Amino acid sequence: MPNPDDPERLFHFYVDGSVHGPYPGLVRERETLGHAGPYCAPAFTRPVAERIVEDLHLDNCGLTGRWEDNRLTFEWGADYDGDGGVETVEPDSRGLYKIGGRWPWDYDGPLDAAERHQAALARPSRKAAAANKQATAAVALVGAGPAPGPAAGR
Numbered sequence: 001m002p003n004p005d006d007p008e009r010l011f012h013f014y015v016d017g018s019v020h021g022p023y024p025g026l027v028r029e030r031e032t033l034g035h036a037g038p039y040c041a042p043a044f045t046r047p048v049a050e051r052i053v054e055d056l057h058l059d060n061c062g063l064t065g066r067w068e069d070n071r072l073t074f075e076w077g078a079d080y081d082g083d084g085g086v087e088t089v090e091p092d093s094r095g096l097y098k099i100g101g102r103w104p105w106d107y108d109g110p111l112d113a114a115e116r117h118q119a120a121l122a123r124p125s126r127k128a129a130a131a132n133k134q135a136t137a138a139v140a141l142v143g144a145g146p147a148p149g150p151a152a153g154r
Contacts, residue, residue, distance in 0.1 A: 016038065
């Protein structure tokens with residue numbers, strides 16, 4: 001449930017240096033001082049997180065992701081960052097996955113009033129969030145028109 005004392009802002013994220021995206025993600029003002037940053041951890045719906053993983057595999061960047069039920073596990077070797085490692089991301093109480101810190105994000109936003117419908121699409125529905133609490137299917141991202149294209153210069 002949204003917290004009016006700590007509102008979320010919608011940004012379109014891109015993995016820096018990649019041609020993939022945009023990925024609509026939410027960041028809380030309190031966590032980001034109202035701004036997204038290259039190493040923030042935006043909250044994404046499961047369908048968006050799945051797309052991020054697919055795109056990482058297409059880029060063959062040395063970092064991979066795999067799904068185990070509702071858990072997303074990232075794995076990378078020493079050639080990726082000098083150490084290698086594993087990180088597991090689980091959905092929060094709303095079914096959103098906070099993904100960040102393993103690569104720099106490029107981003108557009110916060111998005112203006114003309115794109116508020118995108119914010120609604122990035123938030124899970126109450127029905128889907130309730131289903132997620134029962135360990136059932138993940139939140140559905142409902143499309144309301146064509147996906148926005150990348151910002152100028154991408």
